[in-house]
Amino acid sequence: GQQVMQIPQYQHVQEGEDFTTYCNSSTTLSNIQWYKQRPGGHPVFLIQLVKSGEVKKQKRLTFQFGEAKKNSSLHITATQTTDVGTYFCAGSTGNQFYFGTGTSLTVIP
């Protein structure tokens, strides 16, 4: 079945350090979305990538979709304490999204 894996599962960084989470799918994706879930909260949409090799930026966040459309990454430059949370990718192969396993980010002040 469809599997979307993310690494690492957990990441602790000092405030100001960079952070990257990687998302890998067992099958080719139509598109990929990224969500952030704060502790105790619900997932909030960050961005969607559709094209092969696409790169999008949102301030300190850079999102990339692989050429083969089977992997994606989220990179945060100079993390801040407000970046704390779990980042999920969600890949679509049709009319359903399958969430990745998530990467929990802790930022140490």
Place this chain on the structure above:
Amino acid sequence: GAVVSQHPSRVICKSGTSVKIECRSLDFQATTMFWYRQFPKQSLMLMATSNEGSKATYEQGVEKDKFLINHASLTLSTLTVTSAHPEDSSFYICSAQGLAGIFSEQFFGPGTRLTVL
């Protein structure tokens, strides 16, 4: 942005009872609603996809007679956990997708914490 509400936010029930959870899109029409289950510190597990006016599509391993889904209108979907047992205790989250189709983002409800005693 679009708002999705869920009710109740928290429910505690006795084993054997049924619990209904409502998911509403407040300011947009949702052609598709999704129901997820999330265990502590784990990812969201898709349970079922529901389209307004048609039967829900359940993921493999999810009992459709156990988790009844009704998508009566473009703004309301309900999940009923029938004859709940302690192993059904979990965080249930719905999401709604707008009319733009399969490439639309999902807007998530705040979730419902179910505890079955």
